[in-house]
Amino acid sequence: MKAFLILEDGNVFTGTSIGSTKEVVSEIVFNTSMTGYLEVLTDPSYAGQAVVMTYPLIGNYGVCYEDMESLRAWPDGYIVREIARRPSNFRSQDGIETFLLKHDIPGICGIDTRALTKILREKGTMNGMITTNENYDLEEVKAKLKEYSPAGVVEKVSRLKKTEHPADEGTDKGLKVALMDFGSKNNITRCLTKRGCHVTVYPALTSAEEILAANPDGIMLSNGPGDPKECTSIIEEIKKLYNSDVPIFAICLGHQLMALANGGDTHKMKYGHRGANHPVKDLSTNRVYISSQNHGYVVDDSSLDESIAKVSFVNVNDGTVEGLEYTGKNIFTVQFHPEACAGPRDSELLFNKFITMMEDCK
Known part of the structure; x- marks a missing residue:
């Protein structure tokens, strides 16, 4: 046909x-x-x-x-x-x-x-x-x-009820992670459970009060679809999470939402980054990783004051922001997908960084 x-x-x-x-x-x-x-x-x-x-x-x-x-x-x-x-x-x-x-x-x-x-x-x-x-x-x-x-795509893809995922057998570190599902990929959960974390996945519209009441050792903000500026109610809850002392690791849409929650800005790219071969540079080491990406929006590099956050990763091809470290906070965010499946897995080590951050704070 x-x-x-x-x-x-x-x-x-x-x-x-x-x-x-x-x-x-x-x-x-x-x-x-x-x-x-x-x-x-x-x-x-x-x-x-x-x-x-x-x-x-x-x-x-x-x-x-x-x-x-x-x-x-x-x-x-x-x-x-x-x-x-x-x-x-x-x-x-x-x-x-x-x-x-x-x-x-x-x-x-x-x-x-x-x-x-x-x-x-x-x-x-x-x-x-x-x-x-x-x-x-x-x-x-x-x-x-x-x-x-x-419109309304985050609510469309997010789960309706929270789900529990225990640490893989023989790995339990006693760490509890709250994962906000804005369109979360299964491999985010797998990357955490194989590192000894018990993961509770929450629907996108869950209140910050409910998440913090569970006393998580860390919070993950997941990837997801659509224009981040549409997620106004979610951004308000992320502001409350930011003001807690709980370590936070955010990916893709979560990275954009955290920036918006702190006065940053985002804009739509001409054709976005979608693929498994995007080079990103870690500005602290000058090391370049090949990353998997899927996004059409990006955080404006000049929209966040360095007293709030510093750029930690940039895209080697076009110089756009690929990561932020929040000043005085146990919070870091990346635009790319370190949980990438089928790959590449160059930057999966960022999950190890998150584990270390939670253990130090605990």
């Missing part, structure tokens, strides 16, 4: 339908990862977006459900150059097309994803529609695309 990707600027790509055949309007973003397509599909940070995979062949090692980063897939749509019809991997339990159908995600394959990515890099991220309707009216679709704006 034919499928069409129609962009806000009037560009149309014609390919073959994969997955669900429903029509969808979404923000179109691209990811440069060569592997980890299942982790991308199950990352809640992609809620409200349709993902273009720049690597030309997707699905060659199939789907292993154990590798999912959440209980379901989140992107609105999926766009690839070529889909592997017969996966080859001893762990494979399913094909990518079957997975897309199960999760009702429409997709399109057989288009020039390189040309599409160049458009998004030159003109910036824009809205698009995936449809199998050959009788679409281009002007009507363009008008619809210009009106679309995703």
Whole structure:
């Protein structure tokens, strides 16, 4: 069946339908990862977006459900150059097309994803529609695309009830971590439990009073989707957490929300950072790590006074803020994903730093 990707600027790509055949309007973003397509599909940070995979062949090692980063897939749509019809991997339990159908995600394959990515890099991220309707009216679709704006995505992806995750057997350090779920990936929890932490994962709208009443040894603010400035009520609760003496480690959206809670500012990037090959420099050691990233917003480097926070990491490619250390506080935050799964795991050592911080404070 034919499928069409129609962009806000009037560009149309014609390919073959994969997955669900429903029509969808979404923000179109691209990811440069060569592997980890299942982790991308199950990352809640992609809620409200349709993902273009720049690597030309997707699905060659199939789907292993154990590798999912959440209980379901989140992107609105999926766009690839070529889909592997017969996966080859001893762990494979399913094909990518079957997975897309199960999760009702429409997709399109057989288009020039390189040309599409160049458009998004030159003109910036824009809205698009995936449809199998050959009788679409281009002007009507363009008008619809210009009106679309995703909202409320953090509440959409966050869990409804808190969950408990004990430390892995034989590792228990007696440390309790409260993890705020703004769209948390499973591997954040795994990185903590394998280091001996008991993790309680809380819904995004949980009050600071409830979290602090549990006397955690540390608090983690997770990754998540959307515009951080929309999370006004969450920002108010983070202000209260900041004023406590509990060590805090924040990732991605959590990093942005902590900055906003302290008077910082954020802005939308032209096309964001999404992929598993972004170099970030640790300014304290001048060491460069290769990181996994997924964000379309960034903290303004001049918006926070050094009396509040100092920049700790920068992106080597464009100089944007990738990390902050808060002055006089046991708080550090990063824009990238140190829990990265399928990888790279260069910066997973930041979890060790968090463990040490909690032990010192305890």
